[in-house]
Amino acid sequence: xxxxxxxxxxxxxxxxxxxxxxxxxxxxxxxxxxxxxxxxxxxxxxxxxxxxxxxxxxxxxxxxxxxxxxxxxxxxxxxxxxxxxxxxxxxxxxxxxxxxxxxxxxxxxxxxxxxxxxxxxxxxxxxxxxxxxxxxxxxxxxxxxxxxxxxxxxxxxxxxxxxxxxxxxxxxxxxxxxxxxxxxxxxxxxxxxxxxxxxxxxxxxxxxxxxxxxxxxxxxxxxxxxxxxxxxxxxxxxxxxxxxxxxxxxxxxxxxxxxxxxxxxxxxxxxxxxxxxxxxxxxxxxxxxxxxxxxxxxxxxxxxxxxxxxxxxxxxxxxxxxxxxxxxxxxxxxxxxxxxxxxxxxxxxxxxxxxxxxxxxxxxxxxxxxxxxxxxxxxxxxxxxxxxxxxxxxxxxxxxxxxxxxxxxxxxxxxxxxxxxxxxxxxxxxxxxxxxxxxxxxxxxxxxxxxxxxxxxxxxxxxxxxxxxxxxxxxxxxxxxxxxxxxxxxxxxxxxxxxxxxxxxxxxxxxxxxxxxxxxxxxxxxxxxxxxxxxxxxxxxxxxxxxxx
Amino acid sequence: xxxxxxxxxxxxxxxxxxxxxxxxxxxxxxxxxxxxxxxxxxxxxxxxxxxxxxxxxxxxxxxxxxxxxxxxxxxxxxxxxxxxxxxxxxxxxxxxxxxxxxxxxxxxxxxxxxxxxxxxxxxxxxxxxxxxxxxxxxxxxxxxxxxxxxxxxxxxxxxxxxxxxxxxxxxxxxxxxxxxxxxxxxxxxxxxxxxxxxxxxxxxxxxxxxxxxxxxxxxxxxxxx
Numbered sequence: 120x121x122x123x124x125x126x127x128x129x130x131x132x133x134x135x136x137x138x139x140x141x142x143x144x145x146x147x148x149x150x151x152x153x154x155x156x157x158x159x160x161x162x163x164x165x166x167x168x169x170x171x172x173x174x175x176x177x178x179x180x181x182x183x184x185x186x187x188x189x190x191x192x193x194x195x196x197x198x199x200x201x202x203x204x205x206x207x208x209x210x211x212x213x214x215x216x217x218x219x220x221x222x223x224x225x226x227x228x229x230x231x232x233x234x235x236x237x238x239x240x241x242x243x244x245x246x247x248x249x250x251x252x253x254x255x256x257x258x259x260x261x262x263x264x265x266x267x268x269x270x271x272x273x274x275x276x277x278x279x280x281x282x283x284x285x286x287x288x289x290x291x292x293x294x295x296x297x298x299x300x301x302x303x304x305x306x307x308x309x310x311x312x313x314x315x316x317x318x319x320x321x322x323x324x325x326x327x328x329x330x331x332x333x334x335x336x337x338x339x340x341x342x343x344x345x346x347x348x349x350x351x352x353x354x355x356x357x358x359x360x361x362x363x364x365x366x367x368x369x370x371x372x373x374x375x376x377x378x379x380x381x382x383x384x385x386x387x388x389x390x391x392x393x394x395x396x397x398x399x400x401x402x403x404x405x406x407x408x409x410x411x412x413x414x415x416x417x418x419x420x421x422x423x424x425x426x427x428x429x430x431x432x433x434x435x436x437x438x439x440x441x442x443x444x445x446x447x448x449x450x451x452x453x454x455x456x457x458x459x460x461x462x463x464x465x466x467x468x469x470x471x472x473x474x475x476x477x478x479x480x481x482x483x484x485x486x487x488x489x490x491x492x493x494x495x496x497x498x499x500x501x502x503x504x505x506x507x508x509x510x511x512x513x514x515x516x517x518x519x520x521x522x523x524x525x526x527x528x529x530x531x532x533x534x535x536x537x538x539x540x541x542x543x544x545x546x547x548x549x550x551x552x553x554x555x556x557x558x559x560x561x562x563x564x565x566x567x568x569x570x571x572x573x574x575x576x577x578x579x580x581x582x583x584x585x586x587x588x589x590x591x592x593x594x595x596x597x598x599x600x601x602x603x604x605x606x607x608x609x610x611x612x613x614x615x616x617x618x619x620x621x622x623x624x625x626x627x628x629x630x631x632x633x634x635x636x637x638x639x640x641x642x643x644x645x646x647x648x649x650x651x652x653x654x655x656x657x658x659x660x661x662x663x664x665x666x667x668x
Numbered sequence: 669x670x671x672x673x674x675x676x677x678x679x680x681x682x683x684x685x686x687x688x689x690x691x692x693x694x695x696x697x698x699x700x701x702x703x704x705x706x707x708x709x710x711x712x713x714x715x716x717x718x719x720x721x722x723x724x725x726x727x728x729x730x731x732x733x734x735x736x737x738x739x740x741x742x743x744x745x746x747x748x749x750x751x752x753x754x755x756x757x758x759x760x761x762x763x764x765x766x767x768x769x770x771x772x773x774x775x776x777x778x779x780x781x782x783x784x785x786x787x788x789x790x791x792x793x794x795x796x797x798x799x800x801x802x803x804x805x806x807x808x809x810x811x812x813x814x815x816x817x818x819x820x821x822x823x824x825x826x827x828x829x830x831x832x833x834x835x836x837x838x839x840x841x842x843x844x845x846x847x848x849x850x851x852x853x854x855x856x857x858x859x860x861x862x863x864x865x866x867x868x869x870x871x872x873x874x875x876x877x878x879x880x881x882x883x884x885x886x887x888x889x890x891x892x893x
Binding site: 156157158159160161162163164165166169172173174240243244246247249250251253254255258259262291292293294295 | 702705706709710711713721722723724725726727728729731736738739740742743744823824827828830831832834835837858859860
């Protein structure tokens with residue numbers, strides 16, 4: 120009965136509009152979280168392929184995921200399309216940042232013209248989406264992604280699940296469009312308790328001590344081409360071919376009539392249109408560390424670098440405990456590992472798959488990042504359940520991290536390794552545990568005794584002088600040193616040994632305070648005596664001076 | 669213009685921003701571009717039988733240099749130039765007026781109504797956006813850094829406000845026939861077609877009264893009559 124007022128042509132058009140609106144919505148959201156500036160060109164001549172008269176590129180993989188999630192359905196009452204945006208750190212911890220919801224409610228607008236007003240309002244709504252996607256906190260986070268974390272997306276269809284966003288999440292409405300079958304609403308719920316602080320951390324907080332795992336730790340040739348331009352077509356190279364969006368029936372040419380003004384003619388033609396697959400180049404940015412060491416350690420697998428993702432800010436009173444730490448989703452690899460050696464390929468289907476239960480990376484990064492870091496124990500529950508306190512076996516998870524972090528070069532047992540709080544998944548977001556570092560002898564070594572041993576004494580020496588912040592509290596601690604290009608067998612003393620021996624030369628005795636103070640006092644005391652002696656010999660001095668003239 | 673606008677049943681929105689001198693242009697451009705993104709369509713191409721097709725509007729991200737903020741604008745260099753020119757004039761007027769650094773810049777959308785000779789065409793505004801600008805002076809670098817962030821956050825709120833207004837789907841001019849299109853849209857640009865608009869500004873002196881009212885018409889043909 121509800122549809123009797125709507126002609127079948129209008130109904131078909133409306134369904135088509137809603138379908139493509141949903142697909143374009145996903146494209147706009149995902150593209151806004153890629154970490155790059157988006158730019159498309161205006162074209163005065165309609166190309167026949169730009170839905171809603173907007174130039175929005177279609178990334179094939181994204182469309183594929185969206186269609187998979189929708190599975191031929193359209194957003195309807197109780198069946199919403201959601202795009203979840205989450206952040207995943209290099210350690211494998213992830214956190215939901217936003218949920219974008221495309222919903223339908225029951226409020227119908229029977230009078231509205233489908234092929235004209237609805238279409239134009241959907242176009243307006245997409246423009247609003249373009250604007251709003253740049254003003255939520257996740258936008259700035261996504262522009263800075265690359266080395267320490269990446270932004271992932273996941274599309275699902277059904278009930279909206281907001282519990283993974285933490286407490287106090289905020290919502291922003293993008294807009295609504297009334298149609299004869301219901302009102303389409305588009306909104307975003309976003310986490311606030313971390314995102315706000317994070318954008319500050321990345322910019323202003325001094326670096327803390329941290330150990331960042333080289334992402335390519337499992338690769339046999341870690342230093343060979345760690346980054347390469349990524350291309351969303353790589354999936355095809357790997358064997359998985361995504362059907363192109365441009366099925367002939369999906370094209371649309373819009374034609375509007377103004378005579379008489381109230382009538383509209385909307386024609387859909389079967390035009391073949393080509394959506395060029397965008398080539399998205401790699402946006403990995405290696406943070407500028409400002410330390411000479413970062414180069415020298417490049418051949419080792421462990422990079423000792425102060426983490427620019429910091430905490431240390433007095434504003435945070437408590438570590439941010441993440442609720443959904445172990446999502447079931449595996450990040451889907453955009454780049455097959457086949458080209459690199461030795462990387463175990465990721466399964467593209469999670470063991471416990473629910474529909475559209477896979478995370479996709481928003482950044483075109485080398486997909487091998489996360490093959491090592493994904494925890495083996497999976498929380499198979501969906502987002503709503505994973506918000507209950509800690510997830511699955513955190514200790515196994517953390518142990519995996521710890522083992523990896525300690526690596527080959529650390530002689531200390533795990534619990535003495537200087538690291539931000541081990542109990543917290545988002546170690547890099549947690550406040551620095553100052554006590555941990557203070558008691559660690561590697562950070563604050565005992566005072567150097569006045570002996571000649573070159574290896575004694577503070578390890579801070581050269582490191583701190585190169586530190587970009589000059590903050591001695593956050594000094595750089597070297598765990599071991601493998602200088603590049605040095606070989607052990609050529610000289611009896613190799614570069615590394617030489618370096619270690621002479622990097623901490625003993626202090627000059629005259630410069631050490633105690634001795635200096637002592638001798639100063641002595642000097643002062645003995646001055647009158649010395650003066651007397653010199654006065655006695657004044658004639659000799661004068662004679663000497665004359666010989667010089 | 670404000671009083672005239674409300675008399676004509678024109679929708680009016682006011683946004684206020686407090687910014688440092690060097691942030692003035694970026695902040696205003698962010699607002700103007702966001703509004704024009706929603707108030708521009710692709711170029712119309714009229715065909716026979718009164719039908720028309722619409723061109724495609726491209727968009728691009730703009731990063732601000734002096735504000736921690738980014739926004740989306742329509743991909744049209746002509747439109748960007750026109751806005752920058754107007755904003756630049758406003759900024760110069762602010763600076764040279766010797767006032768406390770307060771002024772407002774307005775973006776008005778209007779329709780033209782043809783009148784018979786000897787009467788000139790009427791311009792009937794249907795939407796008016798006013799940005800009140802308050803320029804602050806900061807003492808040191810730390811304050812400037814905080815200002816970068818704060819103004820960025822405020823602009824995020826403004827964008828959300830603008831989108832809210834746009835979503836009300838209130839009055840928009842009817843889609844015109846070919847003969848009427850120049851009464852509704854600015855068809856002078858080659859790649860996009862914004863609704864007819866004009867930008868004007870006022871500088872406020874320290875007594876709060878406006879000392880300069882400058883109308884700048886950015887549409888060439890309206891000057892003819």
